[in-house]
Amino acid sequence: MMNATPEFKRVYVWELPVRFTHWINVVAIMVLIGTGIIIGNPPAIMSGSEASYSYWFGTVRYIHFLTAYIFTFNLLARLYWAFVGNKYASWRMLLPFSKKSMKKAKHVFKVDVFLRNDKELDLTNIAVGHNPVAGASYLVLFLLCFVQILTGFALYSTNATWFFPKMFGWVLGVFGDEFTIRSFHHAVTWLMVVFTLVHIYLVFYHDWLEGRGEVSSMFGGYKFVRKERLIEKAEEKGITLEETEAELVADE
DSSP, X not given: OOOOOOOEEEEEOSOHHHHHHHHHHHHHHHHHHHHHHHHHSXXXXXXXXXXXXXXXXXXXXXXXXXXXXXXXXXXXXXXHHHHHSOTTTSGGGGOOOSHHHHHHHHHHHHHHTSOOOOSSOOGGGSOSXXXXXXXXXXHHHHHHHHHHHHHHHHHHHTSOOSXXXXXXXXXXXHHSXXXXXXXXXXXXXXXXXXXXXXXXHHHHHHHHHHOSOTTTHHHHOEEEEEHHHHHHHHHHHTOOHHHHHHHHXXXX
């Protein structure tokens, strides 16, 4: 006898500003990494033509700097939305240090790292928004992004004419010299590459494991929650199923 197909309820999780800044970030990081690798280790192109006709390296640097501005202001926009957006976009999701979150974090490590499934399905362990480990990792990512902004604009400040990059000149004094800043900037870039690869893997893994629209939610904004989860939540809080559904979508 086949088991009945679980019933799901659609929940609006990722608001438009969250999705928009996410995809801007994706494109910006890809462009910055690509152009940054070329700037850090430019290929030797032998040409007998006039140098002014082969200004490709200057174009690469221009694209890198322009994308850096986009990346910076996009990050500031996302930070702003962390204070005015719904509960799934909130900055509180980046600080999952409650006792309940620690319990869920253990479950995430059990599933993601040790690939061990629960003997009995506990729906409360499945996060609607970010799970605690993801939230903490995004906090680290935000910090890495700010480090890249500080070190990147510090390097740019030495020959910039606009006031904005020059505001980061003090970073040179902190690190001591340009070589140290450049090395640090380069190392953090590779940390972000590793983070990106792990992030992509886990998103698709959870989409396959839970089947709740993990990937599509970053396009349409909606995830799916098992009805049993809503019933458990309603019983736990002593409220009706309708009130529980309303609580989940209250920030839509």
